Amino acid sequence: xxxxxxxxxxxxxxxxxxxxxxxxxxxxxxxxxxxxxxxxxxxxxxxxxxxxxxxxxxxxxxxxxxxxxxxxxxxxxxxxxxxxxxxxxxxxxxxxxxxxxxxxxxxxxxxxxxxxxxxxxxxxxxxxxxxxxxxxxxxxxxxxxxxxxxxxx
Amino acid sequence: xxxxxxxxxxxxxxxxxxxxxxxxxxxxxxxxxxxxxxxxxxxxxxxxxxxxxxxxxxxxxxxxxxxxxxxxxxxxxxxxxxxxxxxxxxxxxxxxxxxxxxxxxxxxxxxxxxxxxxxxxxxxxxxxxxxxxxxxxxxx
Numbered sequence: 614x615x616x617x618x619x620x621x622x623x624x625x626x627x628x629x630x631x632x633x634x635x636x637x638x639x640x641x642x643x644x645x646x647x648x649x650x651x652x653x654x655x656x657x658x659x660x661x662x663x664x665x666x667x668x669x670x671x672x673x674x675x676x677x678x679x680x681x682x683x684x685x686x687x688x689x690x691x692x693x694x695x696x697x698x699x700x701x702x703x704x705x706x707x708x709x710x711x712x713x714x715x716x717x718x719x720x721x722x723x724x725x726x727x728x729x730x731x732x733x734x735x736x737x738x739x740x741x742x743x744x745x746x747x748x749x750x751x752x753x754x755x756x757x758x759x760x761x762x763x764x765x766x
Numbered sequence: 767x768x769x770x771x772x773x774x775x776x777x778x779x780x781x782x783x784x785x786x787x788x789x790x791x792x793x794x795x796x797x798x799x800x801x802x803x804x805x806x807x808x809x810x811x812x813x814x815x816x817x818x819x820x821x822x823x824x825x826x827x828x829x830x831x832x833x834x835x836x837x838x839x840x841x842x843x844x845x846x847x848x849x850x851x852x853x854x855x856x857x858x859x860x861x862x863x864x865x866x867x868x869x870x871x872x873x874x875x876x877x878x879x880x881x882x883x884x885x886x887x888x889x890x891x892x893x894x895x896x897x898x899x900x901x902x903x904x905x906x
């Protein structure tokens with residue numbers, strides 16, 4: 614298996630999603646987060662937020678709302694069982710709250726291998742903007758692809 | 767809800783109060799699968815995980831990163847968080863007990879804000895770091 618470095622620079626189609634209270638509630642249950650700013654509008658507003666707030670790493674869940682989800686794996690022609698998450702970074706410019714319509718766009722910024730091609734690394738950058746086009750957050754993720762051929766050698 | 771500490775009262779080397787989490791359970795991974803929209807079966811389907819060479823299912827890296835987020839927002843309100851990032855350095859298995867810890871590594875001013883840089887990490891019950899990350903928060 615070898616990944617095509619010509620895919621560096623590939624830009625995915627942007628998509629827009631609406632931030633939903635129910636999804637945030639389930640996310641908080643999963644991570645054990647109990648601060649009411651994530652579930653109760655009055656508590657969120659009392660704490661100075663515009664509304665029920667998306668937790669810091671919920672942005673990745675918003676990315677998963679992409680109607681073309683799985684685009685990276687299809688682009689690379691890689692099975693989902695071979696990937697691991699190598700790194701994730703977010704920069705925050707403004708809180709994202711329930712009801713916001715956010716637009717996400719991702720692009721591939723680097724592809725490289727280590728250990729003689731046993732592991733491949735795909736670096737993606739993401740921008741998330743509000744309806745007015747104001748930048749809410751930036752993300753950078755590294756996906757690690759385990760080369761299934763490496764174990765056979 | 768966190769009440770932010772003051773910039774002037776913070777010193778490099780200050781430790782945040784650690785979080786010790788309940789053991790990671792299969793139920794939690796199922797909840798996170800639904801809650802995060804990350805439906806990769808490797809985290810919830812034992813047959814699938816074995817087919818790809820793993821002894822068991824394992825936690826989503828982003829579940830542990832959410833724990834880093836919880837640590838930071840237990841220290842300052844979320845609206846003061848400017849950045850959070852991590853490397854996923856080892857796999858978190860079902861049953862692992864994760865401790866989330868953090869300390870101040872720097873203080874600086876940028877973009878008209880007083881910023882504090884933190885080292886944040888997740889460590890398992892064997893003392894092995896599973897996430898090695900950093901965060902930046904703005905303090906008054």
